[in-house]
Amino acid sequence: MSDIRTINVTRYVTPLREGGSLPAIAEGDDGFLYALKFRGAGQGIKALVSEFIGGEVARLLGLKVPEIVFAYLDEAFGRTEPDEEIQDLLKASQGLNLALHYLSGAITYDPALSKTDPLLASKIVWLDAFLTNMDRTARNTNMLIWNRELWLIDHGASLYFHHNWQNWETQMKSPFPLIKDHVLLKEAGLLAEADPICRELLNETVIDEILDALPAEWLAYEETNGIAEITKKVYRDFLNFRLQNSGIFLKQAIDARAAVI
Structure with missing residues (x-):
């Protein structure tokens, strides 16, 4: 990066x-x-x-x-x-x-007015299941159309395990049932194809690069006694486990889609 x-x-x-x-x-x-x-x-x-x-x-x-x-x-x-x-x-x-x-002139994505490419929709659903992002729903899409392209914003509700730190290992293994509410789920018809594409683009090295770019002062959590490296290790373990075991949340997403189409 x-x-x-x-x-x-x-x-x-x-x-x-x-x-x-x-x-x-x-x-x-x-x-x-x-x-x-x-x-x-x-x-x-x-x-x-x-x-x-x-x-x-x-x-x-x-x-x-x-x-x-x-x-x-x-x-x-x-x-x-x-x-x-x-x-x-x-x-x-x-x-x-x-x-x-700031994307000046961008408009909020409206699922009633926009069609999304099935592979693009599948990659976004995969991303949000991977990150346990509960906040990309029809009520609040957190997507914009700018220059006729789809842009993602606001991932602040991702990785919500960190608000209940003691339970992070259990949440790490979650299939993420909230994916059933994803605004693009119906259009995500290529989830099985998106999975190897996404897993190929992510690995331990690039995850480390993202975590290493975070300011240490942001990671001095009370739960880890203010030690940023311990905090970073939890995020690293969480993300790497979900990447290596993407089948857990992939099946949940595929099953959730089958239930709504």
């Missing part, structure tokens, strides 16, 4: 949705706009970790994901922000955050 750039946030533009604790459009010191995810928001740094891992795994599979950057918020940033809720969020998010290049 290529080196991840770090930008300095120079301007808070607007919340992406209502509520100050949610992502925002912000400007970086490189002059570009970004969808900024805050370390001080609801799920905290773990959501940034899953966002980063999910986005970079998707990229390795040849799927389109906006460029991910680390976004630094200076301690003085936001002092002049008039909205108290947003000001509190900015204060709680000093330091390194995560941002995705």
Whole structure:
């Protein structure tokens, strides 16, 4: 994977949705706009970790994901922000955050209006089953159409085992039954064909590269006594097991699709 750039946030533009604790459009010191995810928001740094891992795994599979950057918020940033809720969020998010290049003019993917290539749909379903991503449903597709192409955004709900750390080995072996709610499941008619393609593109080396690119300060979890290397080993073991045993979640996805078509 290529080196991840770090930008300095120079301007808070607007919340992406209502509520100050949610992502925002912000400007970086490189002059570009970004969808900024805050370390001080609801799920905290773990959501940034899953966002980063999910986005970079998707990229390795040849799927389109906006460029991910680390976004630094200076301690003085936001002092002049008039909205108290947003000001509190900015204060709680000093330091390194995560941002995705803002796709200006993109529209939300609408399953009623768009048809997706069966192999592309199958690779996306495979990705989300692999990452245990519960948040790509008809209600919230987390996909955009930009320049007539399908782009994936928001992997913050992936790898949800890290919110219940003691149970990670059990969740590692999960067939992920929530795949039944995936917005592209009906169109994913080539899941068996997508499996070897995805497994060929991923391996222990590239998984290590993704994990090594994460800031150590993000991985200093309470559950691992603040030791980033222990945290990283759990993610490594989780991802490598699911990659080597993809048949577990592949069968679940194929069976779930058969039940809805």
